[in-house]
Amino acid sequence: MRPYGGRVTEPPEPAAAEQPEAGARTGTTGGTGTTGGPDGRRPGRGAAAAARAARSLPQSVSGRAALAGAVVSGLLILAIVFGSRLLHDFDSALLPYAVATVFLAFGVAYRYTVWVSAPGARRLFRNGWRSLFSAENFRRTPTALPKMIATYLGFQKFLGARSHARWAAHQLIFWGCILAALITFPLTWGWFTFTSDSGAGPGYAMRIWGIKVLGFDSLSFIGWVMFHGLDLAAVLVIPGAGYFLWRRMKDRGAITGQRFAYDMVPLLALIVISVTGLLLTFSSIFLHGGGYEFLAVLHMVSVVFTLIYIPFGKFFHIVQRPAAVGMQLFKYTARQDDEVFACRRCEEPIDTGPYVENLRGTMRDLELGFDAWAEYCPRCKRVLRGNAYLTQVKKGFK
């Protein structure tokens, strides 16, 4: 009970300040003095900081990453050699592209290894794959994984929740790039060939690894699509990337913290690739090859640049995004077992139990000494801190 009518707080009495009746109290056991004092500040800070600095990129991680990169690019080279029937089907004009994909393979593998070596990603990586390969999971909900892949990776429903326009634009870019990649990568590697028995059409056969899979007439609709797949991809990508570029120049939310190399260059690269690609077609159909050489070089330079840029810039999200499926599957598995973890103070759900345990493990790995705090919801953390401030620092104005 508060003595009513007699609340004189002059002078302020921090020591005698009331304790809250309900809710949780906080305190450093043994009073503030144990951790306080100018000499006792930041216990163990030096050691922790050193450990953290050493962790930034340990020798072993970069070595492992380089090894992974080398292995993957080596495998790709072998795949190219054998896929093109010992370079029989390899188009030497596409050599720069093929070399770029080898670099891309190295970069992605290297970057990926570094990425999943960090504590947060490593733990989620393991848990994600464990959920993925869980036979029980598959038995219980065989459709969960395909559904998640379709909604998160294919149709990217989560982007729709951010903005419908951005979702539409991203879908255009996404499907455009998928189409382009499906056509160009195998072509570059010499896996696809288009051959004509007559030498100049109109009857063509499409072969993969030398095996005929499709025969078509180049004058038919299918034929037209087959030969203009890349133009279609460009037509999809240009409006999508154009929208994002326009937004980056107009929307103040997007402009905040925007960096040219990170945010603008990828869009410009996509647009340059698409436009030069279309112009190549334009040149060959309407200009009888006028300017073709120059355009081809420009196109090739932009593509090579983009491929090499993928592991290091914004495009790395293409590699990272599947982690969202792993994360969701991991949480979904625990939810099916009703393993919901409730805040220790307010008893509202925080997240799944395995997730909270995973997070605490991550925090321990990182030597963040307050992993026990993860068992309280953010609101309770704030309320407890506010209460501690009220009772231990100052109650009111002074």
Added chain:
Amino acid sequence: MTADPHAAGSRTILPLDPSPAPPGTRGFRDAGGIPADQWHADQNGETLVPTHCCFCGVQCGMYLRVDRGGKVFGVEPRNHDINRMRLCPKGINAYQQVNHPDRLTAPLMRRSRDEELREVSWDEALDFTVSEIQRIQREHGRDAFGVLGGASLFSEKTYLVGKFARVALKTRHVDYNGRLCMVSAAGANKLAFNIDRAGNPFSDILLTDCLLLAGANVGECFPVLTQYVWGARDRGATLIVVDPRETAVARTADIHVALKSGTDSAFFNAVLNVVIEEGLTDEAYLAAHATGWEEVKANAAQYPPSRAAEICGIPAEQVVQVARAFARAPKAMAFHARGIEHHTQGVENCLSVINLCTATGHIGKPGAGYGTLTGQGNGQGGREHGQKADLLPGGRSILNEEHRRQICEIWGIEESELPAAGTSMMEMVWQMQRQEIRGLIGICNNPFVSLPNYAVVKEGYDTTEFHAQFDFFLSETAANAHVVFPVTIWAEDEGVMANAEARVVKHNKAQEPPAGVRTDTWVMCEIARRLGAGDKFAFGSSREVFDELRRASAGTVIDYSGITYERLEETGGISWPCPSTDHPGTPRLFEDGTTYHADGKIHMQVVEWHPPADPYDEAHPMTLTTGRTVAHFLSGNQTRRLGALVEQTPRPWAEVHPSHGFRNGEPVRVVTRRGSEVFPALVTEAIRPDTVFIPYHWPVPTAANALTIDALDPRSKIPEYKVCACRIEHADAIDEVPAPPVAPGHVAYPETQVSRTDPLPPSAPQGRGTSERS
């Protein structure tokens, strides 16, 4: 099969998304942006229109952001010296009213209350209004038609309301909703100083050594003023707060006097008693500048601290502490607001504070003085220029022959044509009940929420034969009218307002009104023209009205003649009196110790405490007091439609002390002699155990004013909102907050109303924490 079928069921339907997330991490308080904007941030080429907030009497400066299409879409802080970029949640959200889907855009009309309102043309609505005015005045006399104005109107419009009633309608019955707000302070100011305004500018607060806030919840009702209070404390000032609740400013005050509601004058008399006993009076100042001191002194002797302790329910030592802190301070200031004014002795409460300031010599100096905090945006300006029942422009009295003659000359009418003094707003409602007033035009007010004792108010309005209302949203009162005129919102017209410092500030037009909406000025002038008084109402704009207002106030105490729109735009505001265009205005009064009485002295008045009008008994042992919460403004017709403010504070509650055994959120029935309503209990130790608090911004069945008493101060005619007898009981279910009324065929903008049905009280009187149920 032994599997639990429930578990199996839940497994099969368990959606992939979303996973659980901790409470409050998913809510962004993003309800109900204006649809025109949809929260985009891709505006190019916006312009910033400097103006002021439409809400309280602080009149914070702000910029309205206007897009290329000429539409208001946002707000930007403005470094005006009143508020120095600070804004409160109401001010930040104010702009969302401008292009709000609930806006009225066509006149509404019905010939009898049995019919539904329907949209009609302006001509039809005006013709019907004029014919009804003429019919009622022909059959029942000119005074059978009344006008009620409002104190959120620009000063030009308040001037026009008074002139419209007296020149076009020729009725004595005109009053305004400042009667519910400011009049006790005004009455006390007139009696003591013969000038009705605060004595010092806000900036003086920063210079004071001791600040006394009486019945003023500064933190919630004038949030931006808090920076001055804290600024004073940063420089070492002592803060004294007199309030039955431990409000945000009281929480950290040096002395918080949690007295019983309705006992203020006993407390201040006792403080004066201690000041006299301890020899802390400023006798030299009193001898030179005051009259009535001997009588006041003798009366104070009747109030020793022990008596105040008993009446007010506080420790006697607090009286002594307050007296010493206030009287010993080199410079002390006292501010009060509705807490001591909303009483049947509201004028006397204010006078007892004036007596204290005068006796200690804390008047008219930098950092020392006395003032009142006006609640409505134009609470000060709205009472100056003749929409009050007994006043004419320039604060002239309608009973004074000389003043009448001056005004008739300016208005170009015969003195015989100028009606006599009218009655106050609550009295007019009683007259409507008695059919003495049969027709009414209400402009910018919502008495169904704001007047006490709702049952009486409803009956009064229902008894009228004709009722027209001006508003931009359909208020609860307007929804009961015969004719509703859709008028402009503050950002669609220009004009001036006077804030709590009596500083006149200029509001600028930020966008064109929507099609179908007219200015209040146009509607009043058009009705006057159709009534045959067009030559007296040939105003095309606010500027033309302001020029006449300046002429009409010239030479009076409230002299606006030196104030022009251009000067206001240059200076950011000028305090009246300002008699010439080279006069700098008068931010601080009484600097030479002279008041506006003929003898130049402060007329101290004897104040005797008497109990409130509503007696306590066995069945009604507790005190019900009412007030505001920070997210809402007055009758809530504006703020109950703004999504963010509804999210912050969706509904009213009954604040009770834990000693009554209620759990937080439990239904509690509050019963007074006028009725009973059920609210969720907000259980807190920050209120006196003998007191219940309910915020008053909501309509029935969640209206505090269905419970309050319609007893008036005999001098100011202010209703006693702040105290009535009540009891509390357990109940089964809370009363639901109704949706705000909208024009026929519409629904209240749904995005903004999502939280309205929340059955729980907010976590604190200031609202729900950002992680609460969102």
Added chain:
Amino acid sequence: MMGRTMFIDPGRCIGCQACVSACRECDSHRGKSMIHLDYTDEGSSVASLPTVCMHCEDPVAPCAEVCPADAILVTADGVVQQADTTRCIGCANCVNACPFGVPKIDLQAKLQLKCNLCYDRTAYGLAPMCATVCPTGALYYGTIEELQAERPGVQVADTFVFGESEVRTGVAMVVPAERVQWPVPGGLPVVEINGKDVRR
């Protein structure tokens, strides 16, 4: 502590939530309010606590450290940005690891959102929206010298203690002069929940 930064004084806060509304008006996250306002002494007093991102300096941003997608970046001037939209997978690690309870999450959008100190304003020398409008100065933006010029004798602390660990932040709290050498209690360890002693 950064040069120009935010100073928080819950003792001045009146809980009006102007900051909550103002946050929504900031163009970098227009329509979404990121700031937290909690009534920390519910049932006893109207005390309140505004919480903006504290922009941790040592250890650098626990939210960024636990992020599995490297989505949270720290600018050269010490501002911990909200999650990069292309990278964030919406796992909520940051939400639950933050010792101050700052980040929010939009689960549908798979996106974390949090206070970025109104980077669109501070990058141009303006104060963040919340500190611009705060009617009480409970949220103040400027340098320590500017703060002390306005509030003579005021002291600040930028170190918080959570159990055995300390966190030094870019945003500081106002403390009484005699407490300036002590870290501000962060709320951990929790000694009592709803009347029960939980010390083990």
